[in-house]
Amino acid sequence: TGGIGAAGGHEGFGGHYELPNMTAYCETCASIANIFWNHRMFLMHGDAKYIDVLERVLYNAALSGISMEGDRFFYPNVLESIGQHSRSPWFGCACCPSNVARFIPSVPGYTYAYKDSDVYVNLFISGETTIETQNNKVKLTQQTQYPWKGTVNIGVEPEKSDTFTINVRIPGWAQNKCVPSDLYTFHKVVKEQAGLKVNGKRVSPNIKDGFARIERKWQKGDTIELNLPMPVRRIIAHRDVKTNRGKVVLQRG
Ligand SMILES: [Zn+2]
Missing domain, CATH: 2.60.420 (Maltose phosphorylase, domain 3)
Incomplete structure (x- = not known):
């Protein structure tokens, strides 16, 4: 999904290849920051690989932070759930909804x-x-x-x-x-x-x-x-991502 920041405890990165699914943090704010970072790296180097990452995050990890109705938000965007996760209308520390509100109008840029x-x-x-x-x-x-x-x-x-x-x-x-x-x-x-x-x-x-x-x-x-060819394809993770061994992800495009 392009989600970033695997660990919730310190809201940061974990060890190499530590990418859990159900406890993935992937805060909405971190996804937006990931887009800002990759946009600036593109402006500096002119390489489309940064826009590839930006686009993946835009349509997946960032957009998942807001509901279809636009009035409920995820703070962490986990990758696996047995129903214990749901979007909220607001948070005590409401960085993510306000970040989404300033981010969406910036997409044309x-x-x-x-x-x-x-x-x-x-x-x-x-x-x-x-x-x-x-x-x-x-x-x-x-x-x-x-x-x-x-x-x-x-x-x-x-x-x-x-x-x-x-x-x-x-x-x-x-x-x-x-x-x-x-x-x-x-x-x-x-x-x-x-x-x-x-x-x-x-x-x-x-x-x-x-x-x-x-x-x-x-x-x-x-x-x-x-x-652009847009078949549905299977994606496999690097074998050192232990939680994803034996699993595939389906991606269209
Ligand atoms: Zn946030």
């Missing part, structure tokens, strides 16, 4: 980035934005039902036609790399790969640091289509 004249598409979320790059203004419009569906359509409208690079993140999980370490691995390699089209024509740009680098002379009306 993680979706795109730019450096000099290059643009980065980090997350796949419907919406539009205008990015002021070094010498241009680039309007991007995303249409997608991600994470329910793996197709992402991006409309590109630069204020003036120019050559620059749009970096589209190809998630690690779409390249058979479950996480950016050996902690978790896919049970089987799948052959389906991410596909990219520009103006309806298939392209195979270089992938650098987890981003497909599409460099061309962009003009108003250009489109990018990304198709």
Whole structure:
């Protein structure tokens, strides 16, 4: 789930590979901090592996902290329960609900980035934005039902036609790399790969640091289509995670 902080007693990390399920702490605040940390690491290094972690936490460990109705919250987000855990409307020390309240409106800020004249598409979320790059203004419009569906359509409208690079993140999980370490691995390699089209024509740009680098002379009306394979797959933990031996997790996408 990307939950972080295995031990509840001191609200911190345990020993190496100490990742219990029912007593996992994984505080909602820690998940939000994990997103902040990985966003800043991405801004420093430009590597999509940090956005891979950010995205996993966003849709799993962080979002589990709030109920569908939006009025009940988890403090710890355990990974296993026999019914003894439930969300609460408030806490004596209510860091998590207030953290969620400030975090959710900040999500659009993680979706795109730019450096000099290059643009980065980090997350796949419907919406539009205008990015002021070094010498241009680039309007991007995303249409997608991600994470329910793996197709992402991006409309590109630069204020003036120019050559620059749009970096589209190809998630690690779409390249058979479950996480950016050996902690978790896919049970089987799948052959389906991410596909990219520009103006309806298939392209195979270089992938650098987890981003497909599409460099061309962009003009108003250009489109990018990304198709991500989203089969349901088994994930197994590193054998040193004792509590997960003999167990699998199912992941879609
Ligand atoms: Zn908290």
